[in-house]
Amino acid sequence: MTLRCRRCDTPIGLDDFIYIAYYPHTMGANRIEVQYECAQCGHRGTRTLTQAAWDELMLRYLENDERTVDEWLATQQLGPITAEEIREVRRALRHENILESLREWERTRDKPQNME
Incomplete structure (x- = not known):
């Protein structure tokens, strides 16, 4: 699946998104x-x-040439993202595991470190 502009039929890439809900x-x-x-x-x-x-659509973007270095690093992968990995992330988001991990990281990051 690909998204295309309805006016000029140009393929829409990840950088063209301005809002996702x-x-x-x-x-x-x-x-x-x-x-x-x-x-x-x-x-x-x-x-x-x-x-x-x-x-x-996300699999197509991330498996093809549109993957940027930042996306590559953000996924912490050594290869293309699989459908199973996307399902795992969706399950984690539903159970808020990722959000809890981010909150924990923010709490530890904001704490002053003891200098001894």
Whole structure:
């Protein structure tokens, strides 16, 4: 799956996203709203994707040439991200494990360190 500008049909890349909203649903019908600005013509558009379409789009972005060095380092991977890894991250986000880890990191980072 690829996103394309509705005006000039240029492929939309990760850097073209200006807003992403995640709308969870209790029955698994999650929706992701993506707003983008086309780098070619400047057109702004909005698309609403299913969770499966979003996952497929992210896999395509991260497995192809669009992965930047920053994205590579942020994922702490030595290869392409798999569908199973995305599912693991989604499960962690649902259970707030990642948020708890970030909060713990912020607490330890803000504490003054004893200099002895």
